[in-house]
Amino acid sequence: AQTVTQSQPEMSVQEAETVTLSCTYDTSESDYYLFWYKQPPSRQMILVIRQEAYKQQNATENRFSVNFQKAAKSFSLKISDSQLGDAAMYFCAYRSDRDNYGQNFVFGPGTRLSVLP
Amino acid sequence: KAGVTQTPRYLIKTRGQQVTLSCSPISGHRSVSWYQQTPGQGLQFLFEYFSETQRNKGNFPGRFSGRQFSNSRSEMNVSTLELGDSALYLCASSLRPPGQDFQETQYFGPGTRLLVL
Numbered sequence: 001a002q003t004v005t006q007s008q009p010e011m012s013v014q015e016a017e018t019v020t021l022s023c024t025y026d027t028s029e030s031d032y033y034l035f036w037y038k039q040p041p042s043r044q045m046i047l048v049i050r051q052e053a054y055k056q057q058n059a060t061e062n063r064f065s066v067n068f069q070k071a072a073k074s075f076s077l078k079i080s081d082s083q084l085g086d087a088a089m090y091f092c093a094y095r096s097d098r099d100n101y102g103q104n105f106v107f108g109p110g111t112r113l114s115v116l117p
Numbered sequence: 118k119a120g121v122t123q124t125p126r127y128l129i130k131t132r133g134q135q136v137t138l139s140c141s142p143i144s145g146h147r148s149v150s151w152y153q154q155t156p157g158q159g160l161q162f163l164f165e166y167f168s169e170t171q172r173n174k175g176n177f178p179g180r181f182s183g184r185q186f187s188n189s190r191s192e193m194n195v196s197t198l199e200l201g202d203s204a205l206y207l208c209a210s211s212l213r214p215p216g217q218d219f220q221e222t223q224y225f226g227p228g229t230r231l232l233v234l
Contacts, residue, residue: 045225107160
């Protein structure tokens with residue numbers, strides 16, 4: 001079974017600085033997708049960025065970028081020019097590329113990010 | 118385009134009762150997944166529906182069930198409620214189920230917070 005680990009329960013960053021959130025995963029599959037979701041106090045899950053495992057190029061969405069290391073099974077999220085609105089719980093998620101009875105998304109435990117003014 | 122909507126947003130029930138939660142996906146989305154989020158267990162996958170058929174199911178007891186209607190709206194039912202069922206229940210929709218479109222992404226609703234007393 002796939003597992004997702006986020007080793008940093010909490011992190012903080014100064015406004016306008018850069019922060020990197022770590023994520024590692026375990027899978028025997030070769031094709032899969034990785035996601036970072038943000039959950040602000042409103043509790044709604046918001047997709048931040050997505051990476052297809054077959055793509056070597058790291059995904060980028062404005063101030064958010066990932067460092068995807070397939071061999072190391074690592075998928076870290078870098079937030080540049082941090083803003084107060086970035087404060088939230090961040091979840092790393094894995095999804096298989098095929099129907100996988102008993103699993104859909106597998107989420108990590110989350111990292112709570114605080115942004116200091 | 119309207120996002121995923123869930124009703125009710127908050128619910129209080131007592132042990133032994135049953136509850137039905139509703140999810141309306143983004144217009145055009147045909148896949149709906151349900152997740153349970155608790156502080157202790159994190160985010161856990163419940164089940165996924167596509168075209169009124171359950172395609173995947175997580176490791177939850179039979180008290181948890183769901184269905185999807187022809188308009189893609191989905192309901193989740195929990196019978197004989199237990200204290201441990203208190204959680205945030207998140208619904209997510211996507212165009213197609215995993216494996217059929219590598220561009221597919223899930224979009225989450227705001228959740229229904231269930232408190233069992």
